[in-house]
Amino acid sequence: MENKGLKPLQLALYGMDERSIKMMGMYLKGPCKGIAVVVDEFKAEADVIDADHINAKKIIEERKTKARPIILLSLNKLSIEGTFSVIKPVQKLEMISVLNQVKKYLSAYKINKGSTVKLKELKPSSPEKRPAGSKYIESDELKKTAKHQTAETLSESGFSDYMGLVDGIAFSKRDRKLGASFNPKDFFLGQVQSALKTCKLKGRILQLNLGWKPLVMFPHSREIWLGANDNQLREFAGLALKKQSSQELSLSSIDSETTDFSQKMDEIYDMDHFLWKLAVWTSKGRYPETIDINKPVFLIQWPNFTRLIVTPHAMRIAALLMMGPRTAMDIADVLEIKPQYVFVFISAANVLGLVGQATRQVDGLIVPPEIKELETKGLLTKIIGRLHG
């Protein structure tokens, strides 16, 4: 029965005392020689649990979270979803059959995991359809390291250096908002937004060609790939595009069967992350012309800050706006911060569709809710200081 030339299945044992572990190890070296071996937990491909152990239920629950095949040994025939079962005392043929089933399962999983990744997107999965007790894993998601990188937090001091300065805006004066706006359509941001709209409407993977670096949009998985690094993008984002460049703009379809992105998985960004940083680098502390700065704005939901660039005071601004609508200037006054920090936040949140503006005149008359000072304010400030430190 020895499977020459094939790597034996590596098993970890649970719910067994030392004697049982030794016996099982010998059994696998004997009747099941070459098919399976006992290894340390961290090396194992599958788990074997004595289901008659006093803590078996707990052990099974715990091992189910590890996304490895589970073989249950029991005096009774068990039918637990997501597991393989072998009746005790273990019969050679039954054991070998189950071990081979586990091997087949693992090799199918590995083929799927190691396959060449084309531009095909994963279909959105419905969590309701997931089998109970299983761990749902998308094998390619882990390769998208840029997509899952933690947020970069900008302090006030680093903001100007990071953003670059916009000439002609005096944020400290009372008429500070004058000249502090920008039209997204004049920048790369506007072209990307327009292209994304088309991409979503068509529901196809498209490449934006602008005479610069290629940008590929994946509408269903909401991902973006750009053939440029952050420094290049930051520089390009701030440049006003020449009017004629819009004529050079084109969208082309991507052949999902022939285009291979398997080597570029770590350069794929979440669409929201990409748009947010592009808006931040385009705004540089200005607000988009599409927003009426004299009218209150409201925030639909908190941005996913852990995967975005956290601009100065962005968390405070978001928390304040979640309490009720306010004008940008009111936010700046209440939080005692420069308007440019409010403008950059509004620019970025607006691109993600998280910001709205009251259209009725009466909405502008509503007094924003008063912030009540908590008696624990001192403590909370200390905790924030500690977290920033």
Added chain:
Amino acid sequence: MDRNNIKMGQYKIIFTGPVGAGKTTAIDSLSDVPTVKTDATASDMTRNRKAATTVAMDYGVMNLSGGEKVHLYGTPGQERFDFMWDILVEGGIGLILLLDNTRADPFKDLHFFINSFSEFISKSSIAIGVTQMDLSSKPTINDYHKQLQGMDLKPAIFSVDARVKNDVSLLIQALLFSLEPDLKGE
């Protein structure tokens, strides 16, 4: 927030969520002392193999300037320990709910924990961290927000890698700013 406990210096942040969501790891990433884990009931064999043990409650501490401390409590994830939850949340500043995106039905977990802690949430605040999104990208953060529509609850919901201090820190900041946006820590 329970004013009496706050006055007595019992400052707590509570971490809750299903088994394996990353509560222990999140507390570990913030605590100034090694996290204390209670009710480790692994079998001898499991212990010998250094397997993860069943944990009923985690405890860590954040030291603040002036000698004050914030206690970080991780509730047991298993429902059979839910009798402890009411005791643990007493005097808590707010609730951090961690959800594992690879579980069969993370929305069920979301509703279960929000309902279980509804009284505490109404008195304090909540921020939600969705873990394991690098293994399973669905449901998305927007999907979680949609689940809460109509519940009169609009908490911060972030993707979180519990091993990354910055992620956990931002989640707690959102919790605190939700209580008072006017806090200055910068």
